[in-house]
Amino acid sequence: MADTTARDPLHGVTLEEVLNALLKRHGWAGLGRRIPVRCFLYQPSVKSSLAFLRKTPWARKKVEDWYVRELPRRAPAPAAVPGITSVARTIAEAMGVKEGLEPSAVPADARVLKLLPAGGVRKVLVYAPDAIGRRMTAVHPELFEGIKAAGFRPFDLHSVFPSKTPVCFASMFSGLPPAGHGITQYEKPVIKCRTIFDALPAAGLKTAIAAVKDSSIDLIFRGRQADYFSEEYDPQVTARALELIEKGAHDFILAYHQEYDDLLHSDGPWKDGSIAAVKRHTEAFLELAEAFDKKWAGVPRAVLFAPDHGGHTDPATGKGVHGAAIPADMDLTHFWKFSA
Numbered sequence: 074m075a076d077t078t079a080r081d082p083l084h085g086v087t088l089e090e091v092l093n094a095l096l097k098r099h100g101w102a103g104l105g106r107r108i109p110v111r112c113f114l115y116q117p118s119v120k121s122s123l124a125f126l127r128k129t130p131w132a133r134k135k136v137e138d139w140y141v142r143e144l145p146r147r148a149p150a151p152a153a154v155p156g157i158t159s160v161a162r163t164i165a166e167a168m169g170v171k172e173g174l175e176p177s178a179v180p181a182d183a184r185v186l187k188l189l190p191a192g193g194v195r196k197v198l199v200y201a202p203d204a205i206g207r208r209m210t211a212v213h214p215e216l217f218e219g220i221k222a223a224g225f226r227p228f229d230l231h232s233v234f235p236s237k238t239p240v241c242f243a244s245m246f247s248g249l250p251p252a253g254h255g256i257t258q259y260e261k262p263v264i265k266c267r268t269i270f271d272a273l274p275a276a277g278l279k280t281a282i283a284a285v286k287d288s289s290i291d292l293i294f295r296g297r298q299a300d301y302f303s304e305e306y307d308p309q310v311t312a313r314a315l316e317l318i319e320k321g322a323h324d325f326i327l328a329y330h331q332e333y334d335d336l337l338h339s340d341g342p343w344k345d346g347s348i349a350a351v352k353r354h355t356e357a358f359l360e361l362a363e364a365f366d367k368k369w370a371g372v373p374r375a376v377l378f379a380p381d382h383g384g385h386t387d388p389a390t391g392k393g394v395h396g397a398a399i400p401a402d403m404d405l406t407h408f409w410k411f412s413a
């Protein structure tokens with residue numbers, strides 16, 4: 074199953090999403106120039122164009138081929154880029170922590186460590202929004218312009234299978250594949266292996282987790298020498314994280330937001346309301362990053378935007394799902410910034 078769907082770049086993408094993406098990039102004028110059909114040229118609307126394309130296979134093919142050609146080139150194979158399992162050791166090594174993770178934890182991401190200031194960093198902020206995959210950054214690059222403008226560098230990574238939130242975050246912060254940390258499906262037990270929430274406190278680093286109450290991140294890393302903040306929803310997490318940053322008592326802060334994932338499941342990954350939630354996530358991230366920079370100006374530090382997995386439209390329901398071994402679910406982009 075994975076073979077054909079994984080290779081079909083249109084898998085899980087509706088014609089309406091294709092048209093809207095092209096429209097956003099090229100406008101009706103651009104569409105009409107390239108594919109001069111009446112519905113693009115005279116009083117164009119999404120509705121009439123969809124009706125036309127659905128009954129005109131040659132035109133539909135032109136539109137879909139164009140969309141596929143403009144997709145960023147995919148990683149040839151999942152192993153070609155590091156996995157999210159590399160994040161744990163990358164964070165630990167950036168902070169000068171050599172011990173404390175499981176010996177089998179995956180090595181750090183050498184691409185990221187190249188950016189590390191000499192002597193490493195002393196403060197780290199990680200913002201983990203749920204379900205924002207690489208396809209989101211490809212289809213809606215405008216939502217990530219602020220992050221790039223603020224000096225963040227993108228790093229492509231692949232998620233772990235099954236691409237479900239607790240599985241992915243357990244891998245991200247332990248450095249182990251699902252079989253190694255023990256969460257292999259959607260369940261939220263406290264994981265028993267060592268994680269950065271063990272390694273950092275053992276090295277004397279004060280660690281805090283602010284997350285939506287009962288979310289995966291809120292639950293699976295419990296029982297460590299870390300400070301836990303369970304909040305009602307994203308805005309309260311943001312407020313808590315800003316408060317923690319301002320107090321300055323922690324060396325490592327993890328903040329988790331989940332609104333986009335909620336809307337992906339209830340409405341669909343590409344609906345306007347869902348995209349608006351992605352915008353709120355990127356804006357909240359920039360707000361936190363800015364407060365962090367202000368607080369720790371002059372102190373070597375790192376900030377990371379680290380989603381867990383992507384998502385796609387379930388053709389049967391039209392709603393969003395994830396968990397499959399397909400690029401839409403597995404391909405991620407993380408954003409790092411180091412400052413000295």
Ligand SMILES: [Zn+2]
Nearest residue numbers: 204334338395
């Ligand atoms: Zn989800």
